[in-house]
Amino acid sequence: MAKTGWDYQVEIGKNIRRYRLESGISQREMEKKYCISRTYLCKLESGKYCPSIETLRLLAKAFGITPSMFFFDVEGNEIPYM
Numbered sequence: 790m791a792k793t794g795w796d797y798q799v800e801i802g803k804n805i806r807r808y809r810l811e812s813g814i815s816q817r818e819m820e821k822k823y824c825i826s827r828t829y830l831c832k833l834e835s836g837k838y839c840p841s842i843e844t845l846r847l848l849a850k851a852f853g854i855t856p857s858m859f860f861f862d863v864e865g866n867e868i869p870y871m
Contacts, residue, residue, distance in 0.1 A: 797868060797869070797870040798836045798838075798839045799835075799836030800836075800862070800868045801833075801836070801839070801840065801859050801860070801868070802833055802834045802835055802836035802837075803834070803836070804858070804859045804860075804861075804862075804868075805830075805833050805834050805840070805848060805859065806834040807863070808848070808852040808854055808858070808859075809830075809834075809848075809851075809852060811852070812851070812852045812853065814851060814852070816830050816831065819851065822851070823847055823848075823851050825844070825847070825848075842856070845859055
């Protein structure tokens, strides 16, 4: 079964959460230090919202990774988007 855009968005959200937790940063800290509201971050992590490129750049900087890492799964495989 082919993945839909929604699935892709959900996978990116999972990666955002994974990298945030691996970095030891709480949602509250993200809100205070990087001005990303907890509500918005929660919706990103659940796949309900799709982050902009600028948001991905900001999150990557916070987590010490490159923005492209959000597009790969835990094993390093690219997340299918079509």
